[in-house]
Amino acid sequence: MSFVELRNICKKYKGNERYSVENFNLEIEPHEFIAFVGPSGCGKSTTLRMIAGFEEITSGDLFIERKRMNEVAPRDRGISMVFQNYALYPHMTVEKNIAYGLQNMKVPKDEIKKKVDYAINMLGLEEYRKRKPKNLSGGQRQRVALGRAIVKNQKLFLMDEPLSNLDAKLRVSMRTEISRIHREIGATTIYVTHDQVEAMTMADRIVIMKDGIVQQVGKPMDLYDHPVNKFVAGFIGSPQMNFFDVVVDGDKLTFSDGASMTLPDRIASKLSCHNKKLILGIRGEDIKVDNLALDTFKNNILQAKINDTEIMGNDNNLYFTFGNTNAVARVSKYDVKEIGETLSFIFETHHLHFFDPDTENALL
């Protein structure tokens, strides 16, 4: 039985023509870590705030533990929330911030102390317990916000872009910390982020949204390997998937600059196209430049001039223009290339994605 269920949830703000969230359907299992991801204005935070009770649900039903929650006050929904700007009480010390909710819940004093000590130890805030938020760094503030959420023992955690105000290094360490806390506490977690890396690394399942509409729900690797449309394919993965306008005729694929390659029968028969325009998608790591690949697929070798290179340490990004499109190949750190050099490469045909140019839906 699902722990949280969103049934045809819609949100329309007064005076707005279009829905901010439209027909959102989702079932979340107990202890699951779900990430809502999408670009700014896609409705992910609005959906989270509807679950929290801070935004009214225009239509549809929200159930938490099978109870309809549409008209229930936020405090009675059994949730804890971590806010983007931490929302700490500025005039209270770390321990008072963490204890405040418990005091209002009339928890006995000795139990409050035990719970606060547990959270403070768990989050490594021991030496800061008497400090006020203004005297803490961004990471420490975020940990206090987590502590405040943890101590109340709620079954549902909501997190609204909790790491977006932190620097890149701290984001990585806090990501690990949040995952660890999730494992230890076991609360069902809904995590909103615009950062697909956060969603991929932390979530059991990801919900990708665009313009208020859910595009795809699935496990991180399902979304990565089997995107349902061009938006999902482009949103998930870094560097972004490369897209080329192509014409497919049987097993022959021709790029807009006239270059061509042969498709395997398996793909050609699935597509069964005759002179049809399609969008080809391929991830940077599926563009192969190594000798073994080039020798194996001699007939499909393509060429382009390198415009730019990015040395990432563990691998290199090679930027080139091909088929009148800017593209990037992610190659081994040992494949060192120079700007201006001609790059020979093949497309790993197992990992080709095809999209309808009109609907942008995936065809394979």
Added chain:
Amino acid sequence: MKTRKQKILNWILIIVMAAFSLLFLFPLIWMIFNSFKGDAAIAHDLHSFAAFLPPALSKGFFHNYTQILFHTDFLRYLVNTVFYAIIMVVLGIIVNGLAGYALAKINFPFRDRWLLIIMLLMIVPMESIITIHFFFIAKLGLLNTVIGLVLPGIVNPFNIFLFRQVFISLPDDIWEAAQLDYCSPIKYFFTMVLPMAKSAVATVGVLTFLGVWNDYLWPSLVFTSNRLLTVQIGLNAITANENTTMGMKLAVITLVTIPVIIMYALFSKQIVEGVVSTGGKEG
């Protein structure tokens, strides 16, 4: 690093400011030092530099003050005024604070129109409506009562506006977090909003206190009983009494003036912050 020219300009500025400060302070210094002197000494020192020097410490040093505090009703007026001021400060912060919070954070019909009306009220001088207040209080049978004194003064459009300007910049997510921490709206107002808006609370508190302290007209209309009078009316009564010496007059004026100066000195930073916020950009 300041250049030589900047340093010289800085010194000139300090000297000019010090000269102006002395110019404004000299009546105050004269008043305080002469409040310890007898009338003969005041008259003797009047045309010499000694007028700006305190008398030597002697047995009668505080004579004028003991006369004022223990042989007139001034102490009662002082206690009365502090009592009224405390009531006004507490009620003023609560009532104007709640109104300011509603105007800043709660969506209700015609909210901005209400704000405009309240802001327009700021230009109406108290003196122009004091007769209406008087008849209203008289009809309610509240003349010669503490409620009659404080009731018309609790709601203050400037204080409402000041609170509204400060509260509007408070982040909404703190209220949302507080809701999840089982905090009621009233508790949130008293335990979160007011402590987060310390400068506004201090400004309203000090301005209200000084308003009550300095008010002469309204208490003189509401009170006829000597038992209820305030320091300003008391000051007038004492200084107008022909038995009051010049030294005693200066002592009583000093006693009325010093709390005002202390209040400004203690809370000047908060007052500036609070008043500046009324002209600030909306958050």
